[in-house]
Amino acid sequence: MSTSRTYFSRGAIIKDNRPLSFDYVPENLPFREDKLRDLSIKYRPLLFSGIPTNVAITGPVGTGKTVVARRFSQLLKEVAIEAEICIKDVYVNCRQRKTDSMVLLGVVNRFDEHFPDRGFSKQEMLRIIKKHMIKSRCHLLIILDEADVLLKKSGSDLIYSFTRFQEEQDCPFSVSTMLISQKNPLDFLDPSTLSTFKRTNLLRFDKYDREALKGIVEQRIELALYPGSVDPEVPDLIADMSEETGDARFAIELLGRAAEIAEERGEELVTPEHARAAKAYTKPYIYEDIVDSLNIHQQIQLLAAARLLRKKAYTTTGEVEREYSVICEELSKKPLGHTQFWQYLKELDAQGLITTRRSGKGVVGNTTQITIADIPAEEIIRYLENRLLSK
Numbered sequence: 311m312s313t314s315r316t317y318f319s320r321g322a323i324i325k326d327n328r329p330l331s332f333d334y335v336p337e338n339l340p341f342r343e344d345k346l347r348d349l350s351i352k353y354r355p356l357l358f359s360g361i362p363t364n365v366a367i368t369g370p371v372g373t374g375k376t377v378v379a380r381r382f383s384q385l386l387k388e389v390a391i392e393a394e395i396c397i398k399d400v401y402v403n404c405r406q407r408k409t410d411s412m413v414l415l416g417v418v419n420r421f422d423e424h425f426p427d428r429g430f431s432k433q434e435m436l437r438i439i440k441k442h443m444i445k446s447r448c449h450l451l452i453i454l455d456e457a458d459v460l461l462k463k464s465g466s467d468l469i470y471s472f473t474r475f476q477e478e479q480d481c482p483f484s485v486s487t488m489l490i491s492q493k494n495p496l497d498f499l500d501p502s503t504l505s506t507f508k509r510t511n512l513l514r515f516d517k518y519d520r521e522a523l524k525g526i527v528e529q530r531i532e533l534a535l536y537p538g539s540v541d542p543e544v545p546d547l548i549a550d551m552s553e554e555t556g557d558a559r560f561a562i563e564l565l566g567r568a569a570e571i572a573e574e575r576g577e578e579l580v581t582p583e584h585a586r587a588a589k590a591y592t593k594p595y596i597y598e599d600i601v602d603s604l605n606i607h608q609q610i611q612l613l614a615a616a617r618l619l620r621k622k623a624y625t626t627t628g629e630v631e632r633e634y635s636v637i638c639e640e641l642s643k644k645p646l647g648h649t650q651f652w653q654y655l656k657e658l659d660a661q662g663l664i665t666t667r668r669s670g671k672g673v674v675g676n677t678t679q680i681t682i683a684d685i686p687a688e689e690i691i692r693y694l695e696n697r698l699l700s701k
């Protein structure tokens with residue numbers, strides 16, 4: 311009989327769920343050390359002299375803007391202790407706090423958790439912040455994430471007040487800011503606010519490439535999963551799946567879901583099939599319509615690839631061509647010549663049904679690796695065998 315404990319017993323794969331969650335901040339950020347270094351250089355005036363410093367960060371979703379900002383503020387505080395200067399950081403997500411008053415309340419709450427959230431004007435709250443800063447002898451770094459939401463709704467008044475805080479409030483301690491947004495936050499500032507932001511203090515985060523996505527996934531595997539519980543080809547495959555968007559969040563989500571699927575099925579190894587199932591889960595299906603619109607040779611090519619990929623992440627064009635001939639024989643169809651075979655295969659790639667990649671692994675000749683990134687091979691096999699072989 312199952313007891314409640316057996317339902318919650320540990321699986322064989324996930325050792326710790328926390329590193330798979332979105333708000334986890336790893337100690338090391340592979341492929342973003344350069345950005346951490348850039349930030350350290352830009353905030354040096356704050357760190358060594360308490361001089362207010364304003365930096366803007368922009369880049370597409372999932373490029374590590376938030377996690378880099380959070381890790382940076384941890385590092386800054388550590389170094390500040392050594393430099394014997396007090397820097398308090400406040401992280402505000404402007405999607406949750408869309409108005410000036412809500413942002414200010416978030417800042418006040420950083421000093422006084424129980425501060426009531428009503429009845430104070432902006433000027434009063436700025437004065438209260440100043441009092442807290444003087445009392446604690448701290449400079450302030452305010453990180454405004456998703457800043458475009460605030461800027462669109464409330465304009466740049468509040469950011470202007472922050473950048474002029476020391477003079478306006480006659481305060482011995484300074485307020486620095488970090489504005490983060492997918493769209494360039496500087497485009498939303500009015501000219502007087504903009505003048506306090508140096509153009510050179512804009513950092514751009516680019517989409518992650520395949521190698522970076524793979525590295526990020528490998529780091530999460532090490533942090534979250536038991537050693538040896540992931541097929542070594544899985545990070546490559548997940549990198550392929552998320553390369554188009556360059557979004558690390560999507561890659562980590564695929565890993566987490568693949569691990570869950572493997573555990574739910576009672577298995578001990580996360581395989582390429584689990585990763586494909588995870589991808590299928592995150593993407594709506596229009597698959598069958600596309601497959602139905604293929605010609606019969608392309609359907610056979612796809613079936614051949616799927617059969618070869620049942621137990622591995624990658625196969626080659628040579629293997630697919632051989633398997634294709636075998637299936638043609640089963641169906642008493644005359645196989646295509648090599649050139650036509652290639653042409654059709656390229657079309658499958660263009661339609662996103664397979665993904666091809668030139669092999670870099672020192673294989674002789676023009677070997678092209680092939681994988682199916684979107685759908686579990688088993689599902690393709692079931693669907694196509696039904697269509698082709700039952701006739």
Ligand SMILES: Nc1ncnc2c1ncn2[C@@H]1O[C@H](COP(=O)(O)OP(=O)(O)O)[C@@H](O)[C@H]1O
Pocket residue numbers: 331332333334335336338339340341342369370371372373374375376377378526529558559562
């Ligand atoms: N260089 C990196 N190393 C490790 N994890 C990363 C890295 N970049 C992003 N991540 C992770 O990817 C996810 C998305 O990053 P996030 O900072 O939220 O992106 P953004 O704010 O640009 O949308 C988060 O879970 C984050 O921890």
Ligand SMILES: [Mg+2]
Pocket residue numbers: 375376377455
């Ligand atoms: Mg973010």
